[in-house]
Amino acid sequence: MTATVLVVDDIEPNRRLLQAKLEAKYYTVFLADNGEGAIASALRHQPDIILLDVMMPGMDGFEVCQRLKAMPETQHIPIVMVTALVNIEDRLKGLQAGADDFLSKPVDDFGLFTRLDTQMRFNMVANELRVRGKQNARVTQFSDYEKELIEAPSNVLVIDQDNAEARRVAEALKATGHRAQTWVDASGGSIEFRDLDLVIVALSNQKHDPLKLCAHLRTLKEARDFSIMVTYDPRDQSRALEALRIGAADLVSTPLEIAELQVRVRTQTRRQRYIDVLRHRVDRGMELSVIDPLTGLFNRRHMLEKMQSWMHRARAGSKPLSVVAFDIDHFKSINDQFGHGAGDDVLQAFSDRLRMNIRPKDIACRIGGEEFLVIMPETEMNLALAGAERIREAIASEPFTNERTSNPIDVTVSAGVATHQGEAEVLADFLHRADQALYRAKQNGRNRIENRAA
Numbered sequence: 001m002t003a004t005v006l007v008v009d010d011i012e013p014n015r016r017l018l019q020a021k022l023e024a025k026y027y028t029v030f031l032a033d034n035g036e037g038a039i040a041s042a043l044r045h046q047p048d049i050i051l052l053d054v055m056m057p058g059m060d061g062f063e064v065c066q067r068l069k070a071m072p073e074t075q076h077i078p079i080v081m082v083t084a085l086v087n088i089e090d091r092l093k094g095l096q097a098g099a100d101d102f103l104s105k106p107v108d109d110f111g112l113f114t115r116l117d118t119q120m121r122f123n124m125v126a127n128e129l130r131v132r133g134k135q136n137a138r139v140t141q142f143s144d145y146e147k148e149l150i151e152a153p154s155n156v157l158v159i160d161q162d163n164a165e166a167r168r169v170a171e172a173l174k175a176t177g178h179r180a181q182t183w184v185d186a187s188g189g190s191i192e193f194r195d196l197d198l199v200i201v202a203l204s205n206q207k208h209d210p211l212k213l214c215a216h217l218r219t220l221k222e223a224r225d226f227s228i229m230v231t232y233d234p235r236d237q238s239r240a241l242e243a244l245r246i247g248a249a250d251l252v253s254t255p256l257e258i259a260e261l262q263v264r265v266r267t268q269t270r271r272q273r274y275i276d277v278l279r280h281r282v283d284r285g286m287e288l289s290v291i292d293p294l295t296g297l298f299n300r301r302h303m304l305e306k307m308q309s310w311m312h313r314a315r316a317g318s319k320p321l322s323v324v325a326f327d328i329d330h331f332k333s334i335n336d337q338f339g340h341g342a343g344d345d346v347l348q349a350f351s352d353r354l355r356m357n358i359r360p361k362d363i364a365c366r367i368g369g370e371e372f373l374v375i376m377p378e379t380e381m382n383l384a385l386a387g388a389e390r391i392r393e394a395i396a397s398e399p400f401t402n403e404r405t406s407n408p409i410d411v412t413v414s415a416g417v418a419t420h421q422g423e424a425e426v427l428a429d430f431l432h433r434a435d436q437a438l439y440r441a442k443q444n445g446r447n448r449i450e451n452r453a454a
Protein backbone atom coordinates (compact mmCIF):
# COMPACT_ATOMS: atom_id res chain seq x y z
CA MET A 1 0.00 0.00 0.00
CA THR A 2 1.77 3.14 -1.15
CA ALA A 3 0.88 6.45 0.37
CA THR A 4 2.32 9.91 0.87
CA VAL A 5 3.13 11.40 4.25
CA LEU A 6 4.08 14.99 5.03
CA VAL A 7 6.41 15.18 8.05
CA VAL A 8 6.58 18.58 9.75
CA ASP A 9 9.19 19.18 12.45
CA ASP A 10 11.61 22.03 13.17
CA ILE A 11 14.37 19.68 14.39
CA GLU A 12 16.25 18.03 11.56
CA PRO A 13 17.15 14.73 13.33
CA ASN A 14 13.44 14.26 14.15
CA ARG A 15 12.50 14.70 10.49
CA ARG A 16 15.26 12.34 9.31
CA LEU A 17 14.27 9.66 11.81
CA LEU A 18 10.61 9.66 10.77
CA GLN A 19 11.59 9.81 7.11
CA ALA A 20 13.83 6.76 7.47
CA LYS A 21 11.14 4.76 9.28
CA LEU A 22 8.49 5.65 6.72
CA GLU A 23 10.63 5.10 3.66
CA ALA A 24 11.64 1.70 5.01
CA LYS A 25 7.93 0.82 4.72
CA TYR A 26 7.70 2.31 1.21
CA TYR A 27 5.82 5.46 2.10
CA THR A 28 6.61 8.53 0.00
CA VAL A 29 7.75 11.29 2.35
CA PHE A 30 7.66 15.08 2.02
CA LEU A 31 9.39 17.22 4.63
CA ALA A 32 8.75 20.69 6.04
CA ASP A 33 10.61 22.44 8.85
CA ASN A 34 8.14 25.21 9.63
CA GLY A 35 4.47 26.13 9.52
CA GLU A 36 4.43 28.13 6.28
CA GLY A 37 6.39 25.39 4.50
CA ALA A 38 3.96 22.76 5.82
CA ILE A 39 0.93 24.61 4.44
CA ALA A 40 2.59 25.18 1.06
CA SER A 41 3.60 21.51 0.83
CA ALA A 42 0.13 20.29 1.85
CA LEU A 43 -1.44 22.43 -0.87
CA ARG A 44 1.06 21.33 -3.51
CA HIS A 45 1.43 17.60 -2.73
CA GLN A 46 -1.97 16.74 -1.22
CA PRO A 47 -0.45 14.11 1.09
CA ASP A 48 -2.55 11.24 2.43
CA ILE A 49 -1.66 12.16 5.99
CA ILE A 50 0.33 14.82 7.89
CA LEU A 51 2.52 14.17 10.94
CA LEU A 52 2.69 17.56 12.60
CA ASP A 53 5.05 18.64 15.36
CA VAL A 54 3.46 20.93 17.96
CA MET A 55 6.42 22.94 19.21
CA MET A 56 7.91 25.00 16.40
CA PRO A 57 9.26 28.55 16.30
CA GLY A 58 6.99 31.03 14.53
CA MET A 59 3.75 29.35 13.58
CA ASP A 60 3.22 26.42 15.97
CA GLY A 61 1.53 23.12 15.16
CA PHE A 62 -1.86 24.18 16.52
CA GLU A 63 -2.01 27.15 14.18
CA VAL A 64 -0.86 25.08 11.19
CA CYS A 65 -3.57 22.53 12.00
CA GLN A 66 -6.22 25.21 12.34
CA ARG A 67 -5.27 26.80 9.01
CA LEU A 68 -5.17 23.49 7.13
CA LYS A 69 -8.57 22.52 8.51
CA ALA A 70 -10.00 25.88 7.43
CA MET A 71 -9.01 25.54 3.75
CA PRO A 72 -11.24 23.51 1.42
CA GLU A 73 -8.17 22.23 -0.45
CA THR A 74 -6.65 20.67 2.66
CA GLN A 75 -9.40 20.17 5.23
CA HIS A 76 -9.90 16.50 4.33
CA ILE A 77 -6.25 15.57 4.98
CA PRO A 78 -5.91 13.77 8.32
CA ILE A 79 -3.54 15.45 10.75
CA VAL A 80 -1.69 13.53 13.45
CA MET A 81 -0.23 15.87 16.06
CA VAL A 82 3.08 14.74 17.48
CA THR A 83 3.31 15.90 21.10
CA ALA A 84 5.60 15.40 24.06
CA LEU A 85 4.59 12.41 26.14
CA VAL A 86 1.49 12.92 28.29
CA ASN A 87 0.81 16.55 27.76
CA ILE A 88 -2.92 16.81 28.41
CA GLU A 89 -3.07 20.51 27.73
CA ASP A 90 -1.49 20.10 24.28
CA ARG A 91 -3.98 17.42 23.42
CA LEU A 92 -6.93 19.57 24.36
CA LYS A 93 -5.53 22.39 22.24
CA GLY A 94 -5.00 19.96 19.38
CA LEU A 95 -8.58 18.79 19.71
CA GLN A 96 -9.80 22.36 19.45
CA ALA A 97 -7.56 22.96 16.43
CA GLY A 98 -9.21 20.02 14.62
CA ALA A 99 -6.49 17.36 14.91
CA ASP A 100 -7.52 13.87 13.86
CA ASP A 101 -5.11 11.94 16.04
CA PHE A 102 -2.13 12.17 18.40
CA LEU A 103 1.22 10.48 18.63
CA SER A 104 3.53 10.79 21.60
CA LYS A 105 7.21 11.63 21.34
CA PRO A 106 9.38 9.67 21.12
CA VAL A 107 7.34 8.09 18.33
CA ASP A 108 7.15 4.32 18.70
CA ASP A 109 6.88 2.24 15.53
CA PHE A 110 3.81 0.32 16.60
CA GLY A 111 1.77 3.44 17.29
CA LEU A 112 2.99 5.10 14.10
CA PHE A 113 2.32 2.27 11.69
CA THR A 114 -1.01 1.13 13.11
CA ARG A 115 -2.26 4.70 12.77
CA LEU A 116 -1.01 4.96 9.21
CA ASP A 117 -2.54 1.56 8.39
CA THR A 118 -5.97 2.45 9.73
CA GLN A 119 -5.86 5.79 7.95
CA MET A 120 -4.81 4.16 4.66
CA ARG A 121 -7.57 1.59 4.94
CA PHE A 122 -10.06 4.40 5.33
CA ASN A 123 -8.52 6.29 2.37
CA MET A 124 -8.82 3.23 0.15
CA VAL A 125 -12.51 2.74 0.91
CA ALA A 126 -13.20 6.47 0.52
CA ASN A 127 -11.31 6.66 -2.79
CA GLU A 128 -13.10 3.60 -4.13
CA LEU A 129 -16.48 5.15 -3.27
CA ARG A 130 -15.46 8.51 -4.74
CA VAL A 131 -14.51 6.83 -8.01
CA ARG A 132 -17.70 4.78 -8.09
CA GLY A 133 -19.66 7.93 -7.35
CA LYS A 134 -17.77 9.55 -10.27
CA GLN A 135 -16.27 12.16 -7.95
CA ASN A 136 -12.69 11.93 -9.02
CA ALA A 137 -11.75 15.15 -7.33
CA ARG A 138 -9.94 14.41 -4.10
CA VAL A 139 -11.76 17.26 -2.47
CA THR A 140 -15.35 16.21 -2.05
CA GLN A 141 -17.83 19.04 -1.67
CA PHE A 142 -20.46 18.19 0.89
CA SER A 143 -23.87 19.76 1.24
CA ASP A 144 -24.73 21.43 4.56
CA TYR A 145 -26.91 18.47 5.40
CA GLU A 146 -24.08 16.02 4.71
CA LYS A 147 -21.64 18.11 6.73
CA GLU A 148 -24.05 18.14 9.66
CA LEU A 149 -24.43 14.39 9.38
CA ILE A 150 -20.67 13.85 9.38
CA GLU A 151 -20.12 16.09 12.41
CA ALA A 152 -23.09 14.86 14.45
CA PRO A 153 -22.29 13.33 17.86
CA SER A 154 -21.50 9.65 18.05
CA ASN A 155 -23.55 6.88 19.65
CA VAL A 156 -21.02 4.69 21.46
CA LEU A 157 -21.18 1.36 23.28
CA VAL A 158 -18.35 0.68 25.75
CA ILE A 159 -17.65 -2.98 26.49
CA ASP A 160 -15.36 -3.42 29.49
CA GLN A 161 -15.72 -5.79 32.44
CA ASP A 162 -14.15 -3.14 34.64
CA ASN A 163 -17.32 -1.20 35.45
CA ALA A 164 -15.55 1.81 36.86
CA GLU A 165 -13.37 2.15 33.77
CA ALA A 166 -16.32 1.64 31.41
CA ARG A 167 -18.27 4.36 33.21
CA ARG A 168 -15.29 6.71 33.21
CA VAL A 169 -15.00 6.36 29.43
CA ALA A 170 -18.75 6.75 28.89
CA GLU A 171 -18.89 9.87 31.08
CA ALA A 172 -15.93 11.42 29.24
CA LEU A 173 -17.63 10.86 25.89
CA LYS A 174 -20.91 12.28 27.17
CA ALA A 175 -18.97 15.33 28.33
CA THR A 176 -18.02 16.04 24.69
CA GLY A 177 -21.63 15.67 23.51
CA HIS A 178 -21.67 12.03 22.44
CA ARG A 179 -24.19 9.44 23.53
CA ALA A 180 -22.59 6.55 25.36
CA GLN A 181 -23.76 3.41 27.11
CA THR A 182 -21.79 0.67 28.76
CA TRP A 183 -22.29 -3.06 28.47
CA VAL A 184 -23.20 -3.00 32.18
CA ASP A 185 -26.01 -0.50 31.59
CA ALA A 186 -27.35 -2.64 28.82
CA SER A 187 -27.05 -5.98 30.61
CA GLY A 188 -30.68 -5.84 31.79
CA GLY A 189 -32.00 -6.06 28.24
CA SER A 190 -30.62 -6.93 24.86
CA ILE A 191 -28.06 -4.61 23.33
CA GLU A 192 -29.44 -2.40 20.59
CA PHE A 193 -26.82 -2.33 17.85
CA ARG A 194 -28.99 -0.64 15.29
CA ASP A 195 -28.15 3.02 15.87
CA LEU A 196 -24.58 2.58 17.05
CA ASP A 197 -21.69 4.40 15.42
CA LEU A 198 -18.89 2.92 17.46
CA VAL A 199 -18.21 0.00 19.81
CA ILE A 200 -15.20 0.29 22.11
CA VAL A 201 -13.93 -3.10 23.26
CA ALA A 202 -11.32 -3.41 26.02
CA LEU A 203 -8.89 -6.21 25.24
CA SER A 204 -7.93 -6.39 28.92
CA ASN A 205 -10.33 -7.03 31.80
CA GLN A 206 -12.58 -9.37 29.83
CA LYS A 207 -13.93 -12.63 31.19
CA HIS A 208 -14.63 -13.80 27.66
CA ASP A 209 -12.25 -13.71 24.72
CA PRO A 210 -12.48 -10.11 23.44
CA LEU A 211 -11.18 -11.06 20.00
CA LYS A 212 -14.01 -13.56 19.62
CA LEU A 213 -16.35 -10.77 20.65
CA CYS A 214 -14.89 -8.47 17.93
CA ALA A 215 -15.23 -11.21 15.33
CA HIS A 216 -18.82 -11.79 16.42
CA LEU A 217 -19.65 -8.07 16.21
CA ARG A 218 -18.40 -8.00 12.60
CA THR A 219 -20.91 -10.72 11.69
CA LEU A 220 -23.96 -8.72 12.86
CA LYS A 221 -26.07 -7.31 10.08
CA GLU A 222 -25.77 -3.83 11.61
CA ALA A 223 -21.95 -4.14 11.44
CA ARG A 224 -21.83 -2.11 8.26
CA ASP A 225 -23.03 0.90 10.23
CA PHE A 226 -20.66 0.91 13.21
CA SER A 227 -16.93 0.61 13.64
CA ILE A 228 -14.95 -1.11 16.38
CA MET A 229 -12.19 0.51 18.41
CA VAL A 230 -10.13 -1.59 20.82
CA THR A 231 -8.20 -0.47 23.85
CA TYR A 232 -5.07 -2.50 24.56
CA ASP A 233 -2.23 -2.82 27.01
CA PRO A 234 0.99 -1.66 25.26
CA ARG A 235 2.65 -4.90 26.40
CA ASP A 236 0.06 -6.83 24.39
CA GLN A 237 0.69 -5.60 20.85
CA SER A 238 0.15 -8.98 19.23
CA ARG A 239 -3.49 -9.16 20.32
CA ALA A 240 -3.99 -5.54 19.26
CA LEU A 241 -2.72 -6.42 15.77
CA GLU A 242 -4.97 -9.44 15.71
CA ALA A 243 -7.92 -7.15 16.51
CA LEU A 244 -7.04 -4.97 13.51
CA ARG A 245 -6.85 -8.06 11.34
CA ILE A 246 -10.32 -9.14 12.47
CA GLY A 247 -11.77 -5.78 11.52
CA ALA A 248 -11.22 -3.27 14.31
CA ALA A 249 -10.92 0.19 12.80
CA ASP A 250 -8.66 1.74 15.42
CA LEU A 251 -6.51 1.01 18.48
CA VAL A 252 -5.99 3.06 21.63
CA SER A 253 -3.42 2.06 24.23
CA THR A 254 -4.05 1.98 27.97
CA PRO A 255 -4.01 3.68 30.39
CA LEU A 256 -6.59 5.66 28.47
CA GLU A 257 -6.00 9.35 28.23
CA ILE A 258 -9.39 10.94 28.08
CA ALA A 259 -8.42 13.82 25.77
CA GLU A 260 -6.87 11.41 23.30
CA LEU A 261 -9.85 9.09 23.46
CA GLN A 262 -12.21 11.98 22.77
CA VAL A 263 -10.27 12.91 19.64
CA ARG A 264 -10.04 9.33 18.43
CA VAL A 265 -13.78 8.77 18.89
CA ARG A 266 -14.57 11.95 17.01
CA THR A 267 -12.17 11.03 14.18
CA GLN A 268 -13.44 7.47 13.90
CA THR A 269 -17.06 8.64 13.87
CA ARG A 270 -16.27 11.19 11.17
CA ARG A 271 -14.58 8.53 9.04
CA GLN A 272 -17.52 6.18 9.43
CA ARG A 273 -20.06 8.89 8.57
CA TYR A 274 -17.94 10.13 5.68
CA ILE A 275 -18.01 6.61 4.25
CA ASP A 276 -21.78 6.39 4.87
CA VAL A 277 -22.36 9.65 3.00
CA LEU A 278 -20.20 8.58 0.05
CA ARG A 279 -21.86 5.16 -0.04
CA HIS A 280 -25.28 6.77 0.01
CA ARG A 281 -24.24 8.97 -2.92
CA VAL A 282 -23.12 5.93 -4.90
CA ASP A 283 -26.44 4.16 -4.24
CA ARG A 284 -28.33 7.29 -5.19
CA GLY A 285 -26.19 7.73 -8.32
CA MET A 286 -26.97 4.20 -9.41
CA GLU A 287 -30.64 4.81 -8.81
CA LEU A 288 -30.53 8.03 -10.85
CA SER A 289 -28.78 6.30 -13.72
CA VAL A 290 -31.71 3.88 -14.24
CA ILE A 291 -34.67 6.13 -13.40
CA ASP A 292 -36.40 8.57 -15.72
CA PRO A 293 -36.49 11.79 -13.68
CA LEU A 294 -39.83 13.09 -15.02
CA THR A 295 -41.96 10.00 -14.43
CA GLY A 296 -39.96 7.91 -11.94
CA LEU A 297 -40.26 4.90 -14.27
CA PHE A 298 -37.18 3.01 -15.42
CA ASN A 299 -35.34 4.56 -18.37
CA ARG A 300 -34.42 3.09 -21.76
CA ARG A 301 -30.98 1.99 -20.60
CA HIS A 302 -32.43 -0.03 -17.74
CA MET A 303 -35.06 -1.46 -20.09
CA LEU A 304 -32.34 -2.79 -22.42
CA GLU A 305 -30.44 -4.36 -19.52
CA LYS A 306 -33.57 -6.00 -18.09
CA MET A 307 -34.62 -7.26 -21.52
CA GLN A 308 -31.27 -8.97 -22.02
CA SER A 309 -31.44 -10.67 -18.65
CA TRP A 310 -35.08 -11.75 -18.99
CA MET A 311 -34.53 -13.06 -22.52
CA HIS A 312 -31.63 -15.09 -21.16
CA ARG A 313 -33.79 -16.48 -18.37
CA ALA A 314 -36.68 -17.17 -20.75
CA ARG A 315 -34.37 -19.25 -22.92
CA ALA A 316 -32.88 -21.11 -19.96
CA GLY A 317 -36.20 -21.92 -18.31
CA SER A 318 -38.36 -21.99 -21.45
CA LYS A 319 -40.77 -19.57 -19.76
CA PRO A 320 -42.60 -17.14 -22.05
CA LEU A 321 -41.58 -13.48 -22.04
CA SER A 322 -43.86 -10.74 -23.36
CA VAL A 323 -43.54 -7.01 -23.86
CA VAL A 324 -46.12 -4.30 -24.41
CA ALA A 325 -45.11 -1.15 -26.31
CA PHE A 326 -47.31 1.86 -25.48
CA ASP A 327 -47.58 5.20 -27.24
CA ILE A 328 -49.88 8.01 -26.06
CA ASP A 329 -52.30 8.97 -28.86
CA HIS A 330 -51.99 12.44 -30.40
CA PHE A 331 -49.54 13.54 -27.73
CA LYS A 332 -48.16 16.29 -29.95
CA SER A 333 -51.57 17.98 -30.05
CA ILE A 334 -51.77 17.88 -26.23
CA ASN A 335 -48.45 19.77 -26.14
CA ASP A 336 -49.56 22.18 -28.87
CA GLN A 337 -52.94 22.86 -27.33
CA PHE A 338 -52.07 23.08 -23.61
CA GLY A 339 -48.32 23.73 -23.55
CA HIS A 340 -45.33 21.61 -22.59
CA GLY A 341 -45.98 22.00 -18.86
CA ALA A 342 -49.37 20.39 -19.27
CA GLY A 343 -47.76 17.78 -21.53
CA ASP A 344 -45.31 16.85 -18.75
CA ASP A 345 -48.19 16.63 -16.27
CA VAL A 346 -49.97 14.21 -18.59
CA LEU A 347 -46.82 12.08 -18.87
CA GLN A 348 -46.58 11.95 -15.08
CA ALA A 349 -50.25 11.14 -14.54
CA PHE A 350 -50.10 8.54 -17.32
CA SER A 351 -47.10 6.93 -15.61
CA ASP A 352 -48.93 6.84 -12.26
CA ARG A 353 -51.88 5.01 -13.81
CA LEU A 354 -49.50 2.68 -15.62
CA ARG A 355 -47.72 1.86 -12.38
CA MET A 356 -51.00 1.18 -10.57
CA ASN A 357 -52.23 -1.22 -13.23
CA ILE A 358 -49.26 -3.52 -13.69
CA ARG A 359 -48.37 -6.59 -11.63
CA PRO A 360 -45.49 -6.48 -9.13
CA LYS A 361 -43.20 -8.48 -11.43
CA ASP A 362 -43.82 -6.25 -14.47
CA ILE A 363 -41.18 -3.64 -15.30
CA ALA A 364 -42.52 -0.31 -16.58
CA CYS A 365 -40.10 1.89 -18.54
CA ARG A 366 -40.28 5.22 -20.33
CA ILE A 367 -38.19 4.71 -23.46
CA GLY A 368 -38.90 7.91 -25.40
CA GLY A 369 -40.96 11.13 -25.25
CA GLU A 370 -44.42 9.53 -25.05
CA GLU A 371 -43.28 5.96 -25.61
CA PHE A 372 -43.35 3.36 -22.88
CA LEU A 373 -42.53 -0.31 -22.64
CA VAL A 374 -43.75 -2.79 -20.04
CA ILE A 375 -41.68 -5.96 -19.70
CA MET A 376 -43.85 -8.86 -18.58
CA PRO A 377 -41.68 -11.75 -17.38
CA GLU A 378 -43.07 -15.30 -17.39
CA THR A 379 -46.15 -14.12 -19.26
CA GLU A 380 -47.71 -15.66 -22.35
CA MET A 381 -49.48 -13.69 -25.08
CA ASN A 382 -53.05 -13.96 -23.74
CA LEU A 383 -52.08 -12.72 -20.30
CA ALA A 384 -50.02 -9.90 -21.81
CA LEU A 385 -52.98 -8.83 -23.96
CA ALA A 386 -55.22 -8.82 -20.88
CA GLY A 387 -52.66 -6.75 -18.97
CA ALA A 388 -52.35 -4.27 -21.84
CA GLU A 389 -56.14 -3.98 -22.07
CA ARG A 390 -56.37 -3.24 -18.34
CA ILE A 391 -53.92 -0.37 -18.80
CA ARG A 392 -55.62 0.98 -21.95
CA GLU A 393 -58.93 0.99 -20.05
CA ALA A 394 -57.40 2.73 -17.01
CA ILE A 395 -56.13 5.55 -19.27
CA ALA A 396 -59.26 6.01 -21.41
CA SER A 397 -61.86 5.61 -18.67
CA GLU A 398 -61.26 8.91 -16.95
CA PRO A 399 -59.99 12.25 -18.32
CA PHE A 400 -56.75 13.69 -16.89
CA THR A 401 -57.37 16.66 -14.62
CA ASN A 402 -54.71 19.32 -14.77
CA GLU A 403 -54.06 22.40 -12.68
CA ARG A 404 -52.78 24.32 -15.71
CA THR A 405 -55.94 23.90 -17.76
CA SER A 406 -59.54 24.48 -16.70
CA ASN A 407 -60.85 21.45 -18.59
CA PRO A 408 -59.78 17.85 -18.00
CA ILE A 409 -57.81 16.37 -20.92
CA ASP A 410 -58.98 13.21 -22.68
CA VAL A 411 -56.05 10.86 -23.15
CA THR A 412 -55.93 7.49 -24.88
CA VAL A 413 -53.11 5.08 -25.57
CA SER A 414 -52.34 2.48 -28.23
CA ALA A 415 -50.34 -0.63 -27.58
CA GLY A 416 -48.58 -3.47 -29.38
CA VAL A 417 -47.86 -6.81 -27.73
CA ALA A 418 -45.17 -9.34 -28.67
CA THR A 419 -44.01 -12.60 -27.10
CA HIS A 420 -40.41 -13.72 -27.38
CA GLN A 421 -39.89 -16.40 -30.03
CA GLY A 422 -36.91 -18.08 -28.43
CA GLU A 423 -33.23 -18.50 -29.16
CA ALA A 424 -33.32 -17.31 -32.78
CA GLU A 425 -34.85 -13.91 -32.00
CA VAL A 426 -32.45 -11.18 -30.91
CA LEU A 427 -33.48 -8.21 -28.78
CA ALA A 428 -33.75 -5.72 -31.66
CA ASP A 429 -36.07 -8.05 -33.64
CA PHE A 430 -38.21 -8.74 -30.59
CA LEU A 431 -38.68 -5.01 -29.87
CA HIS A 432 -39.28 -4.36 -33.56
CA ARG A 433 -42.21 -6.81 -33.59
CA ALA A 434 -43.77 -5.02 -30.62
CA ASP A 435 -43.32 -1.74 -32.52
CA GLN A 436 -44.93 -3.15 -35.65
CA ALA A 437 -47.95 -4.27 -33.61
CA LEU A 438 -48.14 -0.79 -32.07
CA TYR A 439 -47.99 0.76 -35.54
CA ARG A 440 -50.94 -1.39 -36.59
CA ALA A 441 -52.91 -0.31 -33.53
CA LYS A 442 -52.36 3.30 -34.63
CA GLN A 443 -53.37 2.46 -38.22
CA ASN A 444 -56.51 0.70 -37.04
CA GLY A 445 -57.88 3.72 -35.19
CA ARG A 446 -55.85 4.16 -31.96
CA ASN A 447 -57.02 3.54 -28.35
CA ARG A 448 -56.60 -0.16 -29.06
CA ILE A 449 -54.23 -3.07 -28.75
CA GLU A 450 -52.76 -5.28 -31.45
CA ASN A 451 -50.37 -8.18 -31.41
CA ARG A 452 -48.06 -9.58 -34.04
CA ALA A 453 -50.04 -12.79 -34.52
CA ALA A 454 -53.35 -11.01 -35.10
Ligand SMILES: [Mg+2]
Binds near residue numbers: 054
Ligand atom coordinates in the same frame (compact mmCIF):
# COMPACT_ATOMS: atom_id res chain seq x y z
MG1 LIG B 1 9.51 20.98 17.65
